[in-house]
Amino acid sequence: MPDNAVDILLVEDNANDRELTLRSLKTHGFAHQILTVENGAEALDFIFCQGEFVSRQISNRPALILLDLKLPKVDGIEVLRKIKDDIRTKTIPVVVLTSSRENSDVDECYRLGANSYIVKPVEFSDFSNAVGQLGLYWLLLNNAPLG
Amino acid sequence: VAWRFQDRQIAWLLAAIALALFGLDAILPQGVGLGGFYPPIIAAAALLCSARAAVVLTIWCLLLLGVEYFVSAGPTSMDAARLALVNRVLAMIVVAIMAALLITCRRIREALSGSRERYEALVESSSEAILVSRDDVIEYANPAAVRMFGAARPADLVGRPSGDFIASLTHEGMSNGDGAVERSAQQLRTLGGALIDAEVVSSRFADSSGRAVQTTIRDIRERKRAEAALAESEQRFRSFMENSPAVAFMKDADGAYLYGNRLWHQYFNPSGRPTSDLDDEKLFSAEAAAELRRHDTDVLASDSTWQGQEDVPVNGRLRNWHVIKFPFTNVAGQRVLGGMAFDITDRIAAEEEVRRLNADLEERVRERTGQLEAVNRELEAFTYSVSHDLRAPLRGMSGFARVLEEDYGERLDDEGRRYLQIIKSNAAQMGQLIDDLLALSRMGRQPLKTATISLEQIAAEAFRQVTADEPERKIEFALEPLPACRGDANLMQQVWINLLSNAVKFTRDVTPARITVGSQETDGEHVFFVRDNGAGFDMRYVNKLFGVFQRLHGSEEFAGTGVGLAIVKRIIERHGGRIWAEGEVGRGATFYFTLGDDCHAG
Numbered sequence: 001m002p003d004n005a006v007d008i009l010l011v012e013d014n015a016n017d018r019e020l021t022l023r024s025l026k027t028h029g030f031a032h033q034i035l036t037v038e039n040g041a042e043a044l045d046f047i048f049c050q051g052e053f054v055s056r057q058i059s060n061r062p063a064l065i066l067l068d069l070k071l072p073k074v075d076g077i078e079v080l081r082k083i084k085d086d087i088r089t090k091t092i093p094v095v096v097l098t099s100s101r102e103n104s105d106v107d108e109c110y111r112l113g114a115n116s117y118i119v120k121p122v123e124f125s126d127f128s129n130a131v132g133q134l135g136l137y138w139l140l141l142n143n144a145p146l147g
Numbered sequence: 148v149a150w151r152f153q154d155r156q157i158a159w160l161l162a163a164i165a166l167a168l169f170g171l172d173a174i175l176p177q178g179v180g181l182g183g184f185y186p187p188i189i190a191a192a193a194l195l196c197s198a199r200a201a202v203v204l205t206i207w208c209l210l211l212l213g214v215e216y217f218v219s220a221g222p223t224s225m226d227a228a229r230l231a232l233v234n235r236v237l238a239m240i241v242v243a244i245m246a247a248l249l250i251t252c253r254r255i256r257e258a259l260s261g262s263r264e265r266y267e268a269l270v271e272s273s274s275e276a277i278l279v280s281r282d283d284v285i286e287y288a289n290p291a292a293v294r295m296f297g298a299a300r301p302a303d304l305v306g307r308p309s310g311d312f313i314a315s316l317t318h319e320g321m322s323n324g325d326g327a328v329e330r331s332a333q334q335l336r337t338l339g340g341a342l343i344d345a346e347v348v349s350s351r352f353a354d355s356s357g358r359a360v361q362t363t364i365r366d367i368r369e370r371k372r373a374e375a376a377l378a379e380s381e382q383r384f385r386s387f388m389e390n391s392p393a394v395a396f397m398k399d400a401d402g403a404y405l406y407g408n409r410l411w412h413q414y415f416n417p418s419g420r421p422t423s424d425l426d427d428e429k430l431f432s433a434e435a436a437a438e439l440r441r442h443d444t445d446v447l448a449s450d451s452t453w454q455g456q457e458d459v460p461v462n463g464r465l466r467n468w469h470v471i472k473f474p475f476t477n478v479a480g481q482r483v484l485g486g487m488a489f490d491i492t493d494r495i496a497a498e499e500e501v502r503r504l505n506a507d508l509e510e511r512v513r514e515r516t517g518q519l520e521a522v523n524r525e526l527e528a529f530t531y532s533v534s535h536d537l538r539a540p541l542r543g544m545s546g547f548a549r550v551l552e553e554d555y556g557e558r559l560d561d562e563g564r565r566y567l568q569i570i571k572s573n574a575a576q577m578g579q580l581i582d583d584l585l586a587l588s589r590m591g592r593q594p595l596k597t598a599t600i601s602l603e604q605i606a607a608e609a610f611r612q613v614t615a616d617e618p619e620r621k622i623e624f625a626l627e628p629l630p631a632c633r634g635d636a637n638l639m640q641q642v643w644i645n646l647l648s649n650a651v652k653f654t655r656d657v658t659p660a661r662i663t664v665g666s667q668e669t670d671g672e673h674v675f676f677v678r679d680n681g682a683g684f685d686m687r688y689v690n691k692l693f694g695v696f697q698r699l700h701g702s703e704e705f706a707g708t709g710v711g712l713a714i715v716k717r718i719i720e721r722h723g724g725r726i727w728a729e730g731e732v733g734r735g736a737t738f739y740f741t742l743g744d745d746c747h748a749g
Contacts, residue, residue: 016543023550070535099535099542101585103593122538122578124546124571 007032009062011043013071028132040074061092064138069098084113091145276364280309297337327351344368394488402426414461431459443484446472466492530588545574583710590717595635603629606664609643627665630746638718645711646677653681673746680735
């Protein structure tokens with residue numbers, strides 16, 4: 001997949017959630033290029049053009065990163081920290097999409113510079129609505145910096 | 148004074164008469180002889196002095212008269228001129244003697260009178276009781292005696308037998324004559340019958356009227372009382388010292404012991420050597436004695452009390468003593484040292500034990516805290532997992548049921564679609580359960596953010612929230628004024644939301660639904676309540692009301708997870724308050740709670 005086509009990077013280890021998220025985005029008409037990765041290490045590889053994505057240009061930034069927190073290998077908090085610590089990537093909007101309602105997670109994510117924090121609703125219609133709304137907001141309404 | 152003046156006048160008068168007679172005798176013819184007048188005149192004058200002088204002078208005058216008679220009328224004729232001369236010379240001598248007697252007499256009387264006055268004044272004003280008795284009958288009692296014997300006047304005592312008052316006064320013992328003195332301590336009885344401890348001194352004397360006994364009586368009750376008080380005081384202090392639980396001792400400036408109480412002897416002088424033979428060098432090791440001696444000399448040099456610990460052995464075992472040493476001056480005027488020592492060996496051991504136990508305890512608390520922290524971390528990790536991992540499959544169930552419904556719904560019949568609904572609603576309910584459980588768990592872990600809050604405002608807002616989704620419900624909601632309290636605003640909002648949503652839920656089938664929020668003051672404590680007229684509950688199950696997952700109604704009847712009241716209870720308890728409920732099936736329920744902190748009306 002040509003890396004310049006990636007609009008949304010979805011970092012999600014749960015296959016069901018991945019599928020439901022993608023379905024929701026599609027349902028709400030976001031036929032954008034969506035890349036899904038299953039763990040934090042892979043996410044960092046993509047973002048920082050390492051490993052499998054070594055040929056990618058870092059300046060081709062995704063428009064939005066949907067980031068789960070509880071991830072194998074490198075967890076979401078760490079991914080967030082690395083993104084926001086790097087001058088080249090810190091302005092990419094990162095929306096934390098997680099099951100955790102813990103205040104400590106919310107606080108930590110905002111402290112590290114997350115742009116939004118959304119708790120995945122269990123009820124699918126609510127979940128679908130949430131995904132649709134955040135796609136609408138970050139991809140259409142919001143005006144993100146170019147680089 | 149009056150009679151003395153008369154006496155002197157009479158004496159002068161008599162002297163003048165005698166002189167006149169003498170003159171007349173000189174100028175009258177011889178042989179008339181006025182010598183016969185002398186004796187009565189002289190006798191009268193002498194009587195004024197003393198009876199004895201009167202007798203002597205009278206005899207002398209009679210002799211004189213006889214001589215004159217024989218001279219003038221005797222057979223032997225004598226020259227008349229010589230006779231007259233002899234007569235006059237004799238008369239002159241008589242007058243001279245008379246004058247001399249008068250003067251002497253007066254002097255004696257004056258001297259006697261002064262002495263008597265002094266004596267009387269002395270006796271009358273004496274503070275000691277004085278009695279004079281003669282032949283065992285009281286003849287005189289001075290005012291002090293009158294007072295002592297409780298008499299109104301001297302006449303109450305005078306004339307009575309001295310034995311009535313002075314029991315053991317015996318005259319046999321005083322038969323040795325004047326000046327014999329007898330002393331005795333007696334108990335005398337007053338006229339009123341009271342007994343007086345007295346020291347009695349009797350002395351015999353003789354006066355013009357014969358022998359008499361003078362008795363001086365000194366009331367020694369006060370002295371006896373003072374002596375008794377002193378003895379009692381000494382006995383009291385001695386018994387205190389002897390029975391003191393502390394060792395008490397006295398040492399002189401050289402370190403020699405002057406006194407040691409019973410405990411001191413028991414501990415340090417069991418062999419019973421004389422106290423004065425002992426000093427610290429003899430009792431203790433040289434090193435210990437030197438330390439005690441240093442404290443002693445410090446106390447005596449600085450003239451101030453010292454307190455501290457001294458360690459000396461008893462029966463070969465070293466013991467710790469809390470010692471107080473103080474300087475004082477003894478009766479002999481020497482500066483000496485007093486001291487008291489308390490055996491604190493056991494206390495020190497106990498303190499050491501307490502210190503050791505405390506250290507142990509702190510160590511154990513540290514360990515336990517570490518364990519608890521580990522458990523807590525585990526719990527956090529667990530709830531984190533629950534929150535994250537338990538929800539993911541539910542989301543899958545719910546999501547794919549929806550996908551199935553959307554993508555394949557047309558191929559399913561109504562029953563198939565109903566089953567899908569059941570899957571979805573169960574997934575949703577389990578999601579709610581997990582959320583509620585996590586909320587309950589958070590309640591216990593979150594720190595309280597207390598501030599003064601308006602429960603009334605919070606309750607109003609909560610009611611607005613819980614009825615927002617059901618605008619069609621007609622509820623008569625009464626919110627009475629509530630006092631302001633200290634509490635966590637967010638948590639208290641949760642309390643009102645849970646209680647009010649219950650009230651709203653359980654009044655669903657009642658028209659009109661009535662919900663009242665208010666407070667009452669009971670025993671100085673504000674009790675808040677939420678009252679409804681809904682389904683109510685059976686008081687038999689009241690203790691199940693606040694348990695987790697405990698429900699008194701079927702979920703078909705009223706929806707809910709059974710966690711709401713458990714959350715309310717936990718919040719109230721974290722505020723230091725209590726919660727309870729009253730209800731009756733079909734008549735409604737009332738939930739009461741208090742908050743630990745002060746609430747203020749207004």
